Amino acid sequence: MIRKLLLAIFGASAIGLAGCADDPTVGQEPFDGESTVTATVEFRPLVPALDRATRTTGDAIRSIRSLCVLLYDSKGDLVKKYPLAEGEGPGRYKVEEEERTSTPDSPTAEAKTPRATFTLGEGIPYGDYYIYAVANMGGLDDRADEIRTIEGLKSILLTWNEGDIAANDQMLGFFTAAGKVEKQAPLLRLNTKTAALHAWIRRAASKVTVAYDGSALEEGVFIYLKSVAIKDIPSTCKLGDKNTPDEKRQLIAQGEQIVYGTGTDYGENWHARITKGHPVYPYPAGEEYDPTREAEYKAAAHSEKAEALFFYENMQGEGKDKRQDSDDDHKLDAPGNKEEGDAGYKDDKPYGSYIEVKAYYRSINADRIGSGEITYRFMLGKDVKTDYDAERNHHYKLTLKFNRFANDVDWHIDYTEEDPGMLIPSPFYISYLYNHTMLMPLKINTAGREIVSLQAKIVENGWAPTGAPKSEYYFPADRPAEKPFNGFLSLRQTMLTVIPSPGGNPNKPTLETANKNYYESNYRHLRNYLTTEGSHDIDAPDPAQNTVLGKEGDGKYWVEIDRESHSSTFQIPLYTRAKQLIIKTGFTGNNPYEAYPRTAKVQFVARLRDAEGAEVELKDIATIVQVPRIVNPKGIWRKHDSTTPFHVVLKQLPQENATRFETFPSEGPWKAYVVRGDRSTIHLAQDTVRGSTDTPIDFNIFFEGCDADESKCAVIRVEYHNYSCYHLIFARQGSASIALVPGGTRWRTCNMRTATTEADCPTEEGSLFRFANWDDPIDATNNVADGFKDHTNTELLIAGTSTRKKWSQIHAANNKASFSDPTVGGKTLRVATFQDFEELYQADDIEQGYGVLYGNDATETLTEVGEVYGHSYTTHGNTDDRGKGYGMRGTFVYNKSEKNAEYSGRNLFFPIGVSGYGQRKNTDGYSNGTAVVKYAGIANTISDIYRPLFYDLYRRPGAIYWLRELVDDTGRPEDDYQRALGWDFNYFSFDFNLISAGNIIDNGGWVPTGKPSNTGTPDSSNACFVRCVEID
Known part of the structure; x- marks a missing residue:
């Protein structure tokens, strides 16, 4: 609202006479002679008025382009006019800028205005005169009849120039004795040899x-x-x-x-x-x-x-x-929405x-x-x-x-709302995370009618990125209306992390049918809402099937009825789907894209009935936007004795191939708080930190330290975009081994670097090992994203030494072998087994997160991609700070439990390496290379409408970790999950699962079941990461 009204005069130009002169007076007797008039003409500065198609700058009409002085006798009749030209000497005016000072009694809106000074080129006969100044109207030759009198001069009718705003700069003023201010033009008596006059001129415009x-x-x-x-x-x-x-x-x-x-x-x-x-x-x-x-x-x-x-x-x-x-009274006295022409339209x-x-x-x-x-x-x-x-x-x-x-x-x-009508905030945002929810408000103006029914139906549901270049995804399979069952959105809550696959080894069309059947038979796309006031957990009967669809536990919704305004407001829950919609399809409820959102559309249909039984149907479609995935930051680690805080600013990529992250604003208010874990060791500035609409998500995480034999963990939840989107940040202090589930395996914090040493911190990737070979760890400095080059003849640095070896000199055992138990710091450990990983995979309280971990020397969220992903032991901690505070991509495995305080929030981090490809392949069928730094083997030669997210998986990031030994029977129903030798961390499709032995040891290295161990060909394995666990 307008707080203050201030008036300021704009542009008084002073026209004044220089030098020594007498003041003209009226009280002396006139006598014969001529007076030489020197004058100053000044803009009256604009008066500030309300202090609280073109673009015109505010100084568009402040220039003096021409000047004309007019003398009138005491009766108001023109005596003579003096057109003046700009320049030096008599009969010309000179313009310069004059400082203006604003006072409470005389406020101004301009710090400077033009000031013109001149001396008339001829003397003025002694006598009594009214003297006027006109600016920017030339010599007034075309106004000769009008300027014969003062009344005529003042009544000259100006016409607004719409095409040239600066041309509307006509000004008028009158002269007074120098130093005097008059409200009306005074009658001046000129009866001295010289006279000093002053005029303030005012613009006709404002x-x-x-x-x-x-x-x-x-x-x-x-x-x-x-x-x-x-x-x-x-x-x-x-x-x-x-x-x-x-x-x-x-x-x-x-x-x-x-x-x-x-x-x-x-x-x-x-x-x-x-x-x-x-x-x-x-x-x-x-x-x-x-x-x-x-x-x-x-x-x-x-x-x-x-x-x-x-x-x-x-x-x-x-x-x-x-x-x-x-x-x-907080009510509109003259409501809006008046028709133009109505008296109230313009007060x-x-x-x-x-x-x-x-x-x-x-x-x-x-x-x-x-x-x-x-x-x-x-x-x-x-x-x-x-x-x-x-x-x-x-x-x-x-x-x-x-x-x-x-x-x-x-x-x-x-501003008008339809009555009756339906109001939906569109677009509305939902989290990039899987199995998350938000509440969307929906308002129905009933105009006094009864709401008979309200139904929601997903009519489009995208798996593909919205607004991405076609080079970023397999666009032929982008069919959000035809195949909504592959999309991210659900109208009902999903409890499963992974939608199970049919038994056996189904083909791709069968997998798609299974996905479709699950989606439709569980009514993920359709819901009917009760319209009575209160909270509800069950559906209203479906009008088409005359039965209640779904079940309790599908998600609670609320109805609020405002009888005074004849409206009902529904709080409708919407959900992201499971992390994996049948693993082999690749579809996911988690947005895999860091730069692009995904979009779904939900149609709402309401039926209203009036007192006579007549019904009206209202329809509207809400656009639901799954926001881009946020990975920066995703986790913070501190040594046990560190109390250095970390400054969080959430950032995202503007394009998938961008080289810099960008800060983004929250579309609505945001807040952050510790949702799981140890709130005394790891905390924020307040229990809940809050920010306003359109501001960055910006706060600090504080660490209080712990004992050397402890690890403390917490999970910080950020709710942004009007609290409808969530982001989790995993914080940990200490390096002591921890179990994620009660009675479970105690996991080491860092990857193995050599047979006897671990990486210095969780953000270091460690070395790559060929199967069961502790002797030749391939140093992390070798692992560069180089476009899948062949490294048959590359001399690879062996970690912990200065020795370099070719791939053929780095041996690997066959699949009957196993990693021996290493000793680190005098303590015997063992490589994690299938059972260790499977324990986490099967546990109800274990989930995964994917993103960037910052280590002990990091103090803030970084921007450059090379720094965000680039932690390396070779630059970490350099005195010149090169490499200090860099991050590392990877997978967080955490305990989400609310009930078990001891384990709640505990987390592990598995890095995927600076290159983003945590594996070196023995042979790569795509590039025909050897020792290729590459995570996945699927190439973009596939034309696969059934699995579009796998189309370019070969270039997506991820890592493979060795199991201690081969498992011949995993107990999984799928045929190709029967024999496992590694664990898969897919950073793009979010797979956290075993990987079959055939994917990481070439066929030549196989020893068939029942055959002697010496029958397989050695040196056929890939090189992968290794994580160890405690031996109790």
């Missing part, structure tokens, strides 16, 4: 600047400014007399306009967006919003050069109280000038959801109450202060 303040908005409310315009400005204006249009034809309906944005892509990239977190506009185009500069933004919005709307004077006098809540001032702001309004706040076009109007005048005089030579500083849900009661507001 200007208005408009600023915006959203600091009083509620969270989750967005205003997308589209334009501001001045309307109904006078088409003509009198040069000196009061200008009061009294007919519609004397007005220009559409004056100047400033366009802030076009189109309908209302999102975070709309520059002129007002929110609680970014409340001030305008701010410089091309710059990121900086909250620390808000005072600067506010000042610049009303500066002399700020974009302005210009208009001629329009004096409409006093009128009704224009405030929309003049009696402070009963049909010929007044007004400002109109057009915007798009969106609220995802559950207290008042809605969206649509909205218009704000304000009648110009010198106060915010009853004055409708838009006076000349004023700078009107207007600030539109949005209140709560953007309903600013000092302005007329045009």
Whole structure:
């Protein structure tokens, strides 16, 4: 709302005479002679008026381009005019800038205005005169008849130039004795040899600047400014007399306009967006919003050069109280939505000038959801109450202060909700994580009708990225409407992490059918909601099948009925699906893309019935956006004795192949808190840290330290985008071995580097080992993402030594062998077995997260991709800080339990390596190379509409970890899961599962079941990571 009304005169130009001169007086007797007149003409500075289609800068009409001095006798008749040209010497004027000082009694809106000085080229006969100055109208030769009298001069009718705003710079003033200020032109007596005169000239036009303040908005409310315009400005204006249009034809309906944005892509990239977190506009185009500069933004919005709307004077006098809540009862006295031409449309001032702001309004706040076009109007005048005089030579500083849900009661507001109608906040965001939920508000205006039914149906459900280049995914299989069962969204809660596969070894069409059957038979796409007030956990009967679909546990929803406003608000739960929708299909409820969202569409259909039994059907479609996956940061590790905090700023990639991460704003409020684990050792600044709409997710994690034989863990949950999206950060302090489940295996913290040493910290990847060979660990420095080059003849550095060996010199055992138990620091360990990993795979409380871990020397979230992924022992801790604080990608395995406080939040990290490819393949069928640094073997030669996410899996990141020994029978139903020799960490498709022996040892290395161990060919294995566990 408008807080203050301030008037300031704009542009008084002083026209004055230089040198020593006598003051002209009227009290002396006249006598014969001539007076040499030296004068100063100055702009009267713009008066600040409201302190609170083109783009015109605010200084567009401040120049003196021409000057004409007119002498009138005591009767008001023209004696002579003196056209002056710019230059030096008599009969010419010289322009320079003059500093202006604002005082409470004489406020100004301009720090400097032009000042013209001159000496007339000829003497003026002694006598009594009224002397006027006219600027920017040439020599007035075309106005000869009008300027014969003072009345004629003042009544010259100016015409507004719509095509050249700067041409509307006509000015008029009168001369006084130097140093004197007069409200009316005085009769001056010139009776001395020299006379010093001074004139203030005023523009016929004024200007208005408009600023915006959203600091009083509620969270989750967005205003997308589209334009501001001045309307109904006078088409003509009198040069000196009061200008009061009294007919519609004397007005220009559409004056100047400033366009802030076009189109309908209302999102975070709309520059002129007002929110609680970014409340001030305008701010410089091309710059990121900086909250620390808000005072600067506010000042610049009303500066002399700020974009302005210009208009001629329009004096409409006093009128009704224009405030929309003049009696402070918090209700609109003159509601909006009046038809143009209605008396209330312009506060009963049909010929007044007004400002109109057009915007798009969106609220995802559950207290008042809605969206649509909205218009704000304000009648110009010198106060915010009853004055409708838009006076000349004023700078009107207007600030539109949005209140709560953007309903600013000092302005007329045009915003309509359909009645009856359905309001859905669209788009609405959901987490990138699997098995997560959010509540979406849906409002139905009933117009007094009864809601008979409400049904939701998923009509599109995408597995593919939205807005991605076609090179980023297998686009022929992008069929969100035809195959919604492959998509990420569900209307019902999913409890499973992995949707089970049919038994045996089904083909691809069979797998797709199984996925479809699960989706449809469990009604993941369809739900009918009870419409009675309260919370509900079951469906209403389906109108088509006349039975209740689904079951209890599918997810609770709420209904709130407002009988006064005849509306019902539903809180509808929506869910992301399981991590893996049958493993072999590759489809996932977790967004695998770091740069792109995925999109689904849900159709809502409501039936309403009136008292006579007549029914009406309402339909609307909500767009549900699964946000891009966030990996930076995903975890923080500290040594046991460290108390160094970590500064979290969530960042995401703008494109999949980008080289820099970018900070992004939360579309709605956000908060962060410790949701699992040890809150005394690992904590935030408060129990819950909060941020406003449109601000970065930015907070600190603090560590208090623990004993050397301890490891403390916690999980921080970040809720952003109006709390509808979640991100988990896994924090750990200490390196002591831990079990993730009660009575389970105690896992070591770091990968193996050699036969007797582990990596220094969890962010170090360790070495790659060929199967059962401790003697030749392939050092991490060898492992570079080089486009799958052949390394047959590459000399590979052996970790812990200066020795280099070719791949053929690094031996591997056949599948009948096993890793011997290593000794580290005098303690005997063993390589993790299938049973150790399977324990985690089968445990109900164990889940996985995928992203970047920062280590002990990291203090903040990094930006450069090479740094975010690039932790290496070779640069870690260098004195020049090169490599210090770098991160590492990998998989977090954690205990999600709420009930078991001892194990809740415990987590392990498995790195995938700096290259992103935690494996070196013995032979690569795609490149025909040997010792190739590559995670997966599937190539993009596959044309597979059934498994599109596997289309380019060969270039996606991941890692393989060895099992201690081969397992001939895993007990899994699938045929190709019967023999396991490794564990698969798929960073892209989120697989955390065994990998069959045939994928990591070539056929030549196989020893068939029942055959002697010496029958297999050695040296046929890949090289993989190794993680050890404690031997109890």
